Amino acid sequence: MDAKQIIRGLKDWVKREKAIDLNLSDCQEAILEYSLQNIAYANMENLGYAVDTIKNNTGPELFQYLSQVTGRTVSKKNCLLTLSRLLEHPGGEKDPENNSLRLDLEEAPNLQDVYGREQELSKLETWIVTEHCALVGVLGMGGIGKTLLLRKFVDKVKDKFDYVIWKNFKYPALLEDFLTHIESYFFVNNSETTANKKNISQKILSLISFLKQHRCLLIFDHWEQLMITNEISADQREINYDNYGRFLRSVSELEHQSCVVFIGLEIHRQMDIADKFRVRELTLTGLNSRDTQYSQYLLRNFQLSDQGIEKLIEEYQGYPLALELAAPYIQTYHNGQIYEFLKGTLFVHDAITDIFDKHFSRLLNIEINIIRELAHETEPISLPELYQLFPSISQAKISQSMDKLCRTGLVEKNDSQKLPTFGVVHRLLTKYIKNRYREI
Incomplete structure (x- = not known):
């Protein structure tokens, strides 16, 4: 049209x-x-x-x-x-019992097969369906599979909720506009709706009231986009970000029977002081190299030789997007022979570089310097060792930066030693850092 x-x-x-x-x-x-x-x-x-x-x-x-x-x-x-x-x-998806709009996935991706995420799906179901957590963050590197995991989860549990609504912040919305939209959705046949006459606090309380009456699941995807949009000024972005923080704090602290899930690279800063008994975080990592379903998916869809498939997945640490970008390259330039491809240096597609560029654009200088240092270490190091590398920076600031880097899935924490050690989570990320920051 x-x-x-x-x-x-x-x-x-x-x-x-x-x-x-x-x-x-x-x-x-x-x-x-x-x-x-x-x-x-x-x-x-x-x-x-x-x-x-x-x-x-x-x-x-x-x-x-x-x-x-x-x-x-x-x-x-x-x-x-x-x-x-x-x-x-025009009618949306209907609830067969009361014929009212209850499932809004217009901004969600198409449902696809998800491999090797049974443990994560089970954990989300326990937190959200069984334990009734109010707020759940699903974090991790771009391309690791966060959105597809949640789309699969929604399809699995949608019948356990009265309403399911997916909001994609690739199409950023001011909080007041979002709340007006949600209110008109919930109260579409209710003459008491007076959205334009309410301030943000009243709209938040109105929505919480509905979340208390009905079992709802709200998904906020690409959370980090709130602070990237150019449709509003920098000052307005900051105000809008703070307003969403108020909304999430209210969701975590006030009584209701619903859940808000936000998907992104990092949590909102207000979540550090939210009610931890009602908040959960899941940082997604790579797929297991021994997952036969995922191996067969790569072999079948990209016409690869089955010799070396586990080694390929292991080399890319189960990073789904990187594997699906490397697979056509193997098929085209190595006739599908994985071992021939693995003889070369680690292949970093431009799309992966773009993702890491976006990650680093959101980091503070101290966070960039820490992860650059970790990328040049041959073995993971402990916090005391890291403190010595940055003597002019307070230990509290370094610890806070490490906490953020771990939460976003860029740094991996290993608790097997007497003292926890830290290293860059992915070989591709290490190669990216060494290419982007040649001097340290």
Whole structure:
């Protein structure tokens, strides 16, 4: 569908589903048509208003109105995807018992086979379904399989919840817009909804009240994107990040029967002081090289020789994305012969380099310096040894940095010795660091 067809379809949908007219001014309709064509505010012509007015007032008001009417988070950035999906699946997924919308996976990835994660799936089910943890963080390197694991988990346990909603922060939302969207979703047939009249604290308490009445599972994917979006200013990003921290603190501290899961590279800083009895963290690592299902998946899908498949998985420490990027290279340039490929140096695809670049862009200088040092150590080292390498930095600061690096899955902690030791978690990461930072 082109932009005009989507707008006509949207008007018909609102009339049919909500029994109201979609009241758009000529200017708003033009903004929507331009946005559906991915045209920037600065290039929108003949609207009758200054660009700053369109960008800061008329445009945001339009997308807030569309979010309220549709019950979905609609922004300039995601309007084509969201409205297209709305019109392709106008009824959403229905609960057969009460025929009300209860499963919103519009922003979730397609369900795929997940190999070798039985232990992690079981742990999540224990925490979320059995122990009723309020807040769960799933952390780890990009490409390690966090999102696919949670998508598989949702498919496994969705019938145990009244509502399941997946929010992808690749399409970042202000907290107030997100809460308005959630409120309109929950209270779509409730005349008491007055989202626009509530401040953020009232909206948070309103949502907590609903989470108390109903068993809900909310998934926040790509959590770190909250602080990356360029759609709002740096000051607004910081305020928005703090607001989400308030929301997560409320989820962890107030009584309810639901769970919020956030997936990302690191936890929100407010989680360090949250109620630990109701909060859990899972840092995802690589797949086991002896997982025959995953081995067969690689062999079958990439036409590789079965000689050396365990060695390949072991060499890449079970890093799913790195393996799936290396496999076509083996098939194309080594005729599928794994041992021939392994004779060379460790293959680091550009996509992996981009992922590590994003990781390092979020680290503080002290954290970068620590992980650079660890990458040049031949063996894992203890905290006292690390303290000696950075004598001008307080031990508390180093310990805090190590805690963050371990949580994000960049550094591995080994408790087998008298004193815990630490090392870079992955050979690919070590090679990346040595290539990116040649001097230390």
